[in-house]
Amino acid sequence: MSAHQFVSVFFLFLATLTLSAQTARVRGVILDKNKQPVENVNVSCLNVISQSNSNGFYDLKIPANQKVVVVFTHISLKKITMSFTFNANEQKEFNPVMSDQEEQMGEVIVSAKNRKITQGVTTIEPEIIRKIPGANAGIENILKSLPGVNSNNELSTQYAVRGGNYDENLVYVNEIEVYRPFLIRSGQQEGLSFTNTDLVQNVDFSAGGFQAKFGDKLSSVLDITYRKPIQFGASLEASFLGGSVAVDAVSKDKKWSAVTGIRYRNNSLLVNSQETQTNFTPSFADIQTNINYQSSARWQWSFLGNISQNKYQFQPLTRQTNFGTISNPLALTVFYQGQEKDKYDTYFGAIKTTFNVSDNFTLKFIGSAFHTLEQEYFDIFAQYRLGEVDASIGSETFGEVSFTRGIGSQLNHARNDLDALIVNTEIKGFHDWKESQIEWGIKYTRESIRDRVIEWEVIDSAGFSLNPPIIDLPRNDQPYSPYTGPLIPFQNIRATNFNTINRFSGYAQWSLKSLIGSSEVWYNAGVRMHNWEVQGAATASRSQTTFSPRAQFAIKPNWDRDMLFRFSGGFYHQPPFYRELRDAAGMVQPNTKAQQSIHFVLANDFSFKMWSRPFKLVSELYYKSLTDVNTYTIDNVRLRYAANNNATAFAQGLDLRLNGEFVPGTESWISFGYLKTEENSNDRGFIARPTDQRLKFALLFQDYMPNIPSIKLYLNLVYNTGLPGGSPSYTDPYLYQNRLNDYRRVDVGFSKVFIDNTSGEIKNKLFKDFKELAIGLEIFNLFNNQNAITNTWVRDVYSKNQYAIPNFMTTRVFNIKLTAKL
Missing domain, CATH: 2.60.40.1120 (Carboxypeptidase-like, regulatory domain)
Incomplete structure (x- = not known):
């Protein structure tokens, strides 16, 4: 055949x-x-x-x-x-x-x-990003509707791609790499994504097999471009979750232009819908600007700046979680004392200049600095009661705890501080040479990090303090014999790390468009180099270097059907960032190796017409073989690494995406993904990785009323099979391979557009300067599904059992949103 x-x-x-x-x-x-x-x-x-x-x-x-x-x-x-x-x-x-x-x-x-279809890059229209509803709306909200991209935390902007974790994704804004805070451990502590949707002009996303010009990560690239305004404009958005204002400005001589955005967000509406009753006073705000200057026909300058302040104050009061089965229902009731006070202040600035040396040669220089000041302070005392629920219909105590299996308490304490400064300088070149394009770049990065970690947890069950199982202590068979040994925290992490990491990296790649017979073909080949050394650690470090060759090939046969085939792959390395160097005890391991992946992607794009409208089916089959794997655990959105490179792993799967005009004049898509990713630590055999999300289905749909097109409908539906549920502290993860329940979520939005920029003359003088004006109703978690993010492990001192108590996310929430453009 x-x-x-x-x-x-x-x-x-x-x-x-x-x-x-x-x-x-x-x-x-x-x-x-x-x-x-x-x-x-x-x-x-x-x-x-x-x-x-x-x-x-x-x-x-x-x-x-x-x-x-x-x-x-x-x-x-x-x-x-x-x-x-x-x-x-x-x-x-x-x-x-x-x-x-x-x-x-x-x-x-x-x-x-440039749609970049030959590179396997998905381009997302900014208007779709702004309109589609989500508890944490923005670019990341849309990414979660793509195949191969998974997240089961609607309060977080973090996402996992094809078996990778949150630290394996590259994010660029105007070719400048951007960073996230280090200490965030909970999705509800994340108020704002770095990317301001109001400023975006173009969004490109690659889920793997990307070119050498992009950096050293294992999973994905999100490449964002902010717009250069050509005339004055302004936009406003306000809702129960916060608001934003963006302004476009242009000088009279058109040489200067700037786009500036201010955002504020308050997640109280969402967090108050969770099962834990709290006093919650968050404050998330930032200001961001992109300034452009055209000094001559050949020379351009730009400045990207961001100041962000996130204050998070959390005082839990009570919590009741019902779980178990219909025949054996259980409940966990918790009463809290204490509070958590966190603060994340980040400052980011970057200068970029582009000089067109000739029509065929362009040079770019980029300099950036990122400074983050973070503190994480909490003292929370929790007293819990684990019991059986009365399931007898008609009973006066129906739904209440009828028998207590265990009682206990725990005290969690933290005083964590981090001060990090990351400075980058980079030179890039682009050459048109005959029929080819040659790109190269050289980059130096200096990371200076000061970190203090003080965390401990004391667990008490039925009046008896529980000691950690990893410490050799005198025999403890309370209450039959008195215990005379020392009281030791069940978990205790204390570390102070002052480190400097110097990195040198570079790349060179070649691209060509040609013909084989009557078929169009595209070639790309390149290599990356990365050298780094960790200084200041207690253990002397050594300089390490990696080389990552990569290649892409695409062919568009001269067939009746409109098809494009792509094959891409190569070696992908991830030299450890600071979080990957820090082990579970909080100590930096300077000789941690780079994780390595050999990645292959085979893809097909099929464009066709259905109902006389355009559609495209994108199919991608991928396989990753990983070595020197740095294993980790996930607690909400915090990753804790082992920092010992003692595992191998693999990830394999199939991604399908059908997008087109299911409704005339609107773009929608359906996504399906299959993923299997497992790891093998110390040759003990393969078990599921924390991101092993087997099946994924998503639907992003836009519609309008045929007779009243100003009334719009936006639907965002995601279904994921359950992730591994983790394991209790100090236990063998090979013995705990249970999974969370499937993740099901539907967010829907309705919008009434009063004015849009194609409506012609505005008769009402009050609104004569408006280009757009709309008001909308959003319903998050439409069907009120109970989705779990992690498990809380409760110990029963009598039966010695460990109970996995799911930590549920937000319930159904209503929001009203007003948008306007001038």
């Missing part, structure tokens, strides 16, 4: 669909002055004619790479003439409003956007 026939059979269910031509397209919904859809509007460009349907929807192909005129005519409405300039395969949504009084003329120029 030929390759052509094989693919045809694989996509048999789509065999009858017509093909999507590789041309630029303009489509949208045509309205009248009363905002009603207009049918039978002739839309023409050169010799191509289309017509709007009963919903006012039209779709027209137009020539690319040239200025063309599109004409909208109707038997009873005035003509609209618009000029468009498109690049190849570009798409534009244009929603005209036809009037019976005057003709309209205008011009739309669509800037070039």
Whole structure:
């Protein structure tokens, strides 16, 4: 069977669909002055004619790479003439409003956007990011709807990709690597993502097999570009969860431009819906700016700055968790005293300059600094009662604890402080050489970190203090014999680390677009180098170096069907960052090795038409073989590493994503992912890794009312099978391979658009300067599913049993949101 026939059979269910031509397209919904859809509007460009349907929807192909005129005519409405300039395969949504009084003329120029389909990069439109609802809305909220990307904590912006963990993802803004605070351990302590959605122009995401020009991580790359404004503008968003303001500014001579955003967030609405009753006073705020200066036709400068302050005060009061089975229901009731006070202040600044030496040679210089001051202080005393629940229907005590199996208490204490300064300098070059492109870069990073860790936990059950099992103490058979040994905290971590890490890294890569016969092909090959040394640790460190060769190949056969095949892979190393150097006892292990992955990705993009609208099916099959693995445990969103590189691992899976216009004029998608990732420590055999999320299904859907297109619907649905539930302290993880329940969540949003930027003349003078104005209702966790993030392990001193008590996330929450643009 030929390759052509094989693919045809694989996509048999789509065999009858017509093909999507590789041309630029303009489509949208045509309205009248009363905002009603207009049918039978002739839309023409050169010799191509289309017509709007009963919903006012039209779709027209137009020539690319040239200025063309599109004409909208109707038997009873005035003509609209618009000029468009498109690049190849570009798409534009244009929603005209036809009037019976005057003709309209205008011009739309669509800037070039590299879809990067040959690199296996997913491009996400900023408007989708802003509109789709989520408890922690933003770019990360949309990423969780993609195949291969998993998270079961809606309060966190952290995500895992194809079996990796939260520390294995690269994030760039304007080619500048950005960082997160170090000490955050709970999703509810994360108020804001670094990325300000109001400032975003373009978002690219790669789930693996990425090029050498990106940094040294094992899992993914999120590459974000902030916009360069061309005129004054402003936007506002306000809701029960906080608000944001963004302003675009441009100088009269057009040389200076700036986009600035201020955000504030308060998660009380979400946290108060959890099972733990608290006094919760969070405060998350930041200000961010991107300033651009065009000093000459060849020389550009920009500054990216961010100041963020997160204050988190948490005073738990009570908690009751019901678990077990219908026939054997159990309950954990906890009464708390004490509080937690955390503070995370971060400061970030970067200067970037781009100099076009010639038409074929470009140089870039980037300098950045990141400073974080973090403190984590808490003293929380918890008294718990574990008991059986009365399940007799009709009983006066139905649902209450009828028999107590165990009682106990625990006291948790922490005084953790961290001060980190990270400085980067980097030079990049880009050359057009004959038919090829050559890119290279050299980077120096200095990380200066001062860290103090003081954490301890005392556990008492039925009046008897529990000692840790790893310490050899006198025999303790209370209450039959008195215990005379010392009282020792069940967990006790004390460490002070002053470290400096110097890193030198660089890359070089080559790209070429060519032909094999009548088929288009793309080649990319490159290599990265990374050298680092840890200084200041108690143990003398050695300099370590890694080399990471990578390659990509893509081919677009000259077939009737619109298909693209990609193969990418190579060696991917992750030299340890500070958190990976610190072991479970809080001590830095300076000779921790870089984790290594050999990664292969085989992919297919199939573009087609269904219901006369464009769709694309992306399929990716991947395999990772990992060595020198630094094993870890997950507690909410905090990772604790062993820092001993004593394991091997693998990750394998299949990702599928179908996206297109399920509803005319809107983009939606369906995602499916299968993942299996396991690790083998000290040759004991393979067990599930903490991120082993086997099946994933997600749906992101946009819709509008056919007769009232100003009323919008946004749906975000995610289903994940359960993650491993972890194990109690000091126990063998090989003996605890239980899993959390499946994660199911639906967030839905309804929006009424009063004004949008294509609605024509605004009659109300009060709103004459508005481009957009909308109000929406959001419902988080629509079906009120109980989703667990981790387990709390409770010990019964009598039966010696360990009970896994799920820590549930947020319940159903309602939110109202107002958005406006000037």
